[in-house]
Amino acid sequence: MLKQEDNTGGGGCNTWARVCDTCRSAACTVYCRADSAYLCSGCDARIHTANKVASRHERVWICEACERAPAAFLCKADAASLCTTCDSDIHSANPLARRHHRVPIMPIPGTLYGTPATDPGGSIIGQATEEAEDGFFTQDVDETIDENDEDEAASWLLLNPTVKTSKNNSSNNEMFFGGDVVDDEYLDLVEYSSSQENQYNINHHHQQQQHLAVPQKSYGGDSVVPVRSGGGGKDQLQLQLQLQNQQSFQLGLDYEASNTGYAYPASMSHSVSFSSMDCGVVPDSTMSDVSISHHRPPKGTIDLFVNNPIQTPQQLTPMDREARVLRYREKKKTRKFEKTIRYASRKAYAETRPRIKGRFAKRTDVEIEVNQMLSTALMVESGYGIVPSF
DNA sequence: CATCGGTTCTAAACCACAACCTGTT
DNA sequence: TGAACAGGTTGTGGTTTAGAACCGA
Numbered sequence: 094m095l096k097q098e099d100n101t102g103g104g105g106c107n108t109w110a111r112v113c114d115t116c117r118s119a120a121c122t123v124y125c126r127a128d129s130a131y132l133c134s135g136c137d138a139r140i141h142t143a144n145k146v147a148s149r150h151e152r153v154w155i156c157e158a159c160e161r162a163p164a165a166f167l168c169k170a171d172a173a174s175l176c177t178t179c180d181s182d183i184h185s186a187n188p189l190a191r192r193h194h195r196v197p198i199m200p201i202p203g204t205l206y207g208t209p210a211t212d213p214g215g216s217i218i219g220q221a222t223e224e225a226e227d228g229f230f231t232q233d234v235d236e237t238i239d240e241n242d243e244d245e246a247a248s249w250l251l252l253n254p255t256v257k258t259s260k261n262n263s264s265n266n267e268m269f270f271g272g273d274v275v276d277d278e279y280l281d282l283v284e285y286s287s288s289q290e291n292q293y294n295i296n297h298h299h300q301q302q303q304h305l306a307v308p309q310k311s312y313g314g315d316s317v318v319p320v321r322s323g324g325g326g327k328d329q330l331q332l333q334l335q336l337q338n339q340q341s342f343q344l345g346l347d348y349e350a351s352n353t354g355y356a357y358p359a360s361m362s363h364s365v366s367f368s369s370m371d372c373g374v375v376p377d378s379t380m381s382d383v384s385i386s387h388h389r390p391p392k393g394t395i396d397l398f399v400n401n402p403i404q405t406p407q408q409l410t411p412m413d414r415e416a417r418v419l420r421y422r423e424k425k426k427t428r429k430f431e432k433t434i435r436y437a438s439r440k441a442y443a444e445t446r447p448r449i450k451g452r453f454a455k456r457t458d459v460e461i462e463v464n465q466m467l468s469t470a471l472m473v474e475s476g477y478g479i480v481p482s483f
Numbered sequence: 484c485a486t487c488g489g490t491t492c493t494a495a496a497c498c499a500c501a502a503c504c505t506g507t508t
Numbered sequence: 509t510g511a512a513c514a515g516g517t518t519g520t521g522g523t524t525t526a527g528a529a530c531c532g533a
Contacts, residue, residue: 436519442501443520451523452498492529503518508511 124163166195
């Protein structure tokens with residue numbers, strides 16, 4: 094695979110995909126629980142079609158991210174089967190990813206050899222089939238990702254504290270979504286039902302509710318334009334800012350890098366300008382994604398990390414790196430480029446406004462009169478403001 | 484490999500004006 | 509304390525344009 098060739102980490106050896114335990118030559122595609130063996134498609138077909146007993150062996154696909162561990166969850170949004178580690182890493186990246194609906198991976202049924210073994214995602218059983226038919230799987234896309242994407246992903250990786258670091262310093266990472274503490278909770282969310290998970294669920298659900306409620310509240314009236322009522326606008330703004338701060342804090346992995354020697358002034362993150370086309374929906378959680386994506390240092394400043402061995406890419410295992418690349422791609426995939434309309438009324442005015450070479454032009458008196466007549470006509474049609482005349 | 488010219492792509496700027504915000508009375 | 513008012517600020521979309529990026533010679 095391309096990514097395996099591209100990401101040897103300079104070491105010269107390929108430590109990415111686990112090789113088949115049988116032939117030791119091909120990359121494994123499935124994990125046989127009964128045999129506790131990682132098998133390539135060829136060996137899997139050969140072994141598990143040998144007899145009925147073998148054909149009943151439960152097998153699961155290999156994680157599409159790290160290609161080294163059995164997949165545990167199927168993300169329907171990503172249409173990807175992921176191991177627990179990659180699943181937690183990817184889906185704890187941001188609230189949006191967190192909302193992805195995942196289901197536990199079911200064992201592969203006895204006969205799967207009619208499907209191409211090189212496309213494990215495309216033959217995932219059950220719900221994902223339709224998505225595969227829709228071409229939703231990104232396997233091919235992943236293979237065609239160019240070097241720029243890899244570079245961008247690599248630079249993006251630099252600002253994330255490593256999971257290893259988080260593990261070693263649990264006192265500092267307990268509030269991080271990207272850290273292991275939350276990862277564990279996150280895993281609990283999937284697999285277990287601990288009290289912590291419930292608490293987290295409640296908090297997260299509450300936060301989501303608040304988060305989802307903000308646009309409806311603040312953009313009442315014509316459902317977009319904010320409604321001011323007794324200073325409510327201020328409160329809503331504060332609530333919005335608070336939520337954004339919360340998210341920035343929870344997602345503030347990049348900010349926290351400053352604690353370990355790499356310091357971007359906080360104001361710098363705000364000084365980065367981005368067009369309205371990039372900013373996405375204002376109250377949406379993707380705002381955090383955008384802001385985070387802009388916290389990447391310029392390419393020329395990578396040497397700033399030299400003094401911080403914790404964050405050097407060399408510390409990343411191939412598994413971690415692939416997971417982070419996948420997470421990056423996930424975020425990239427979920428970027429929202431549509432422009433945010435905060436005030437529909439302004440939009441309406443702008444659309445009806447006369448233009449000269451795209452620029453707004455002054456309205457002539459005739460146009461003003463026409464508009465007044467139209468508005469009067471509307472009032473008449475709607476039955477308001479009618480003064481009967483005889 | 485570096486340079487040059489042409490082409491393509493991207494993002495900022497521009498405009499008027501209603502809505503919004505903030506401070507003052 | 510809340511209402512009223514004035515003045516400054518913001519946001520809106522289509523087009524243009526400057527500059528970056530790309531590509532072949």
